[in-house]
Amino acid sequence: MSFPQYRYLAPEQLEATPHDFEKAARLLRTRTGIVLGDHKREMAARALSTRARKLSVASIAEYLTFLEHHPKDDEWHEFINAFTINHTAFFREQHHFKMLAEFVRTRKAPVSVWTCAASTGEEAYSIAITLRETLGPTAAATVWATDIDTQAISRAQRGIYTGERVEPVPEHLLHKYFLRGKGGKSGMVRVKPSLSEMVRFEPLNLLDPVWPTDQKFDAIFCRNTMIYFDKTTQTRILTRFAPMLKDGGLLFAGHSENFTYLTDAFRLRGQTVYTVVR
Numbered sequence: 001m002s003f004p005q006y007r008y009l010a011p012e013q014l015e016a017t018p019h020d021f022e023k024a025a026r027l028l029r030t031r032t033g034i035v036l037g038d039h040k041r042e043m044a045a046r047a048l049s050t051r052a053r054k055l056s057v058a059s060i061a062e063y064l065t066f067l068e069h070h071p072k073d074d075e076w077h078e079f080i081n082a083f084t085i086n087h088t089a090f091f092r093e094q095h096h097f098k099m100l101a102e103f104v105r106t107r108k109a110p111v112s113v114w115t116c117a118a119s120t121g122e123e124a125y126s127i128a129i130t131l132r133e134t135l136g137p138t139a140a141a142t143v144w145a146t147d148i149d150t151q152a153i154s155r156a157q158r159g160i161y162t163g164e165r166v167e168p169v170p171e172h173l174l175h176k177y178f179l180r181g182k183g184g185k186s187g188m189v190r191v192k193p194s195l196s197e198m199v200r201f202e203p204l205n206l207l208d209p210v211w212p213t214d215q216k217f218d219a220i221f222c223r224n225t226m227i228y229f230d231k232t233t234q235t236r237i238l239t240r241f242a243p244m245l246k247d248g249g250l251l252f253a254g255h256s257e258n259f260t261y262l263t264d265a266f267r268l269r270g271q272t273v274y275t276v277v278r
């Protein structure tokens with residue numbers, strides 16, 4: 001016996017065929033550089049089904065055809081956001097922040113840093129704290145924080161974190177740069193305006209042919225992001241980073257990323273940090 005009305009109460013996940021997966025992977029790779037490994041099939045099927053259902057589209061194939069035919073539609077943000085991996089933390093790979101502090105002491109003001117895959121903001125605020133602590137409260141220092149994921153960038157901009165997220169931040173810095181939530185917000189913290197005013201958050205796709213700045217930076221953080229791209233894309237991006245750094249500028253990579261064999265525009269300085277070659 002069937003209860004047709006129940007079909008609408010508990011809709012099942014839409015089926016994703018191998019062809020759907022391959023098409024989704026191709027669209028994602030062309031637009032973002034992210035290579036979707038085979039082990040992501042189940043996760044992709046769930047994400048695509050959720051998006052197709054949200055748009056009341058009958059199948060995943062139809063959803064993907066919609067994306068293909070509407071390259072400027074806002075749904076593209078939702079599609080991309082569903083596949084980005086936003087894992088990050090305050091002061092992740094702590095040795096980089098020690099190195100950044102030593103480096104910026106030697107630089108002329110104004111000091112500027114670009115974090116180009118800023119995720120939900122922890123990296124950008126860790127950089128901003130390092131600049132403030134090293135150069136003082138009135139020094140001219142700014143952070144440009146960008147990411148392709150529009151949802152992550154909105155969260156970064158809000159600058160609100162759970163107590164657990166800010167555990168890596170030493171107590172004296174937590175007190176200095178964060179406000180503690182009260183009442184219903186108890187257990188949460190918010191970045192103080194004196195710190196957030198240093199950081200400009202913006203969505204940016206590293207694959208876009210033009211990056212909307214002609215600023216030159218003392219350092220670029222591009223950590224734990226290139227691992228999702230193929231070698232050709234990595235090389236293309238590295239080649240574009242080089243002229244955006246001031247003389248002697250540094251590029252910070254993630255712990256498992258090695259750019260040595262991809263380009264001669266950078267020389268390894270140590271601990272996955274590279275100096276631009278001029």
Ligand SMILES: C[S@@+](CC[C@H](N)C(=O)[O-])C[C@H]1O[C@@H](n2cnc3c(N)ncnc32)[C@H](O)[C@@H]1O
Nearest residue numbers: 032084087088117119148149205206223224225
């Ligand atoms: C694992 S997180 C790394 C966050 C931070 N850099 C860190 O190391 O803690 C990778 C980030 O890369 C971003 N990303 C992926 N493809 C991108 C692209 N084409 N342009 C800009 N950001 C991208 C994702 O949205 C995600 O937030």
